[in-house]
Amino acid sequence: MIRLLRSLFGLKGVTGNRTVVGSPESPESKHLPYIEESTRRLQLLFELYNRYKNTPHGQQVKAVYEKTQRIHTYLAGRNRVHELEVFHLQHTDHFLSTFTAIINVHQQQHKAPAPAAPPPPQRPAGKPEIIGRTLVIGPFRRDRKEVKAARMQNRETSQQVFVDIADTKTEIPKLAEPEIAINTYSKIVYLREDISDGLTTNEIGFTSTPEEKQTFANHIAARLGLEHVTYVGNALVYIQTHTSAHSPEMVPVIHWNGSPYVLSLEDYRLFPVRTFRKSR
Amino acid sequence: MTEDNKQQNTPKKLLTEEQETILDLYIQKLDAVYEQLKTSEQVQVEIETQHLKKILFK
Numbered sequence: 001m002i003r004l005l006r007s008l009f010g011l012k013g014v015t016g017n018r019t020v021v022g023s024p025e026s027p028e029s030k031h032l033p034y035i036e037e038s039t040r041r042l043q044l045l046f047e048l049y050n051r052y053k054n055t056p057h058g059q060q061v062k063a064v065y066e067k068t069q070r071i072h073t074y075l076a077g078r079n080r081v082h083e084l085e086v087f088h089l090q091h092t093d094h095f096l097s098t099f100t101a102i103i104n105v106h107q108q109q110h111k112a113p114a115p116a117a118p119p120p121p122q123r124p125a126g127k128p129e130i131i132g133r134t135l136v137i138g139p140f141r142r143d144r145k146e147v148k149a150a151r152m153q154n155r156e157t158s159q160q161v162f163v164d165i166a167d168t169k170t171e172i173p174k175l176a177e178p179e180i181a182i183n184t185y186s187k188i189v190y191l192r193e194d195i196s197d198g199l200t201t202n203e204i205g206f207t208s209t210p211e212e213k214q215t216f217a218n219h220i221a222a223r224l225g226l227e228h229v230t231y232v233g234n235a236l237v238y239i240q241t242h243t244s245a246h247s248p249e250m251v252p253v254i255h256w257n258g259s260p261y262v263l264s265l266e267d268y269r270l271f272p273v274r275t276f277r278k279s280r
Numbered sequence: 281m282t283e284d285n286k287q288q289n290t291p292k293k294l295l296t297e298e299q300e301t302i303l304d305l306y307i308q309k310l311d312a313v314y315e316q317l318k319t320s321e322q323v324q325v326e327i328e329t330q331h332l333k334k335i336l337f338k
Contacts, residue, residue, distance in 0.1 A: 102299060
């Protein structure tokens, strides 16, 4: 049993490692994957609480979520991300796998006698739950033979086209990945649908609480259909495609699939960026 | 369907006694970790203070 659970951790570890790729800049940015991983664990804890909510242990699981969050806030606020990661490895991961296994077994047993039963009621509002459930990666590792072959083939195609147009003086557009600086004090507002089809105005900024950041990340994830989105902070940028390109705009920065992106709230487009985080 | 609802209103015991104890212990552990973090901060402050004192009264 334990071995099986451990192998689950191993799988999770891979998700954590891949974030480092492609962000070799300032040492502070190395903190980001840890924070992201920590937030993901908090999400998992919260989902676990949702599954236990209708059992006599709901409050206890909720307490675990809240107390873990307290530790997260404390350590993340002091930039002690390594301690945070160690804490999760030693505690949260074991707790999650054990109590997820318990509820899984329990629900399977209860489902068995009633085959035509309606789907379990623990996911009432589908939207916020999109995040943090699937574990991807594995066969797409860079060192796989097929992966290498595919990259090689595309590289040859690129080379071919490049040679073809070499004489025609066609300009090849250059995609940029500008370095942005996270603004640590300002907040911007965004609109979110509420239950009664109206819109609520929410604030988001670097200093927002983890819950607020989670709400924002969930909102973005639902809007864009992405999973595992985390909120990083706001940044001041020029967005060329906008009519207001002359004046810089404050926009949220999200972390997804291992890289940071600037999100234009006007048209919900993502622009790849590199983060530069000033040491406080 | 109605049977299903009944089951939810009077949930069967989900955790064994041992598992329940573990859950309680885990919550206590989380409290302990947090307290330890705060204490270590206080100790740090104390060390710094003593250090400064030593310099001043040498």
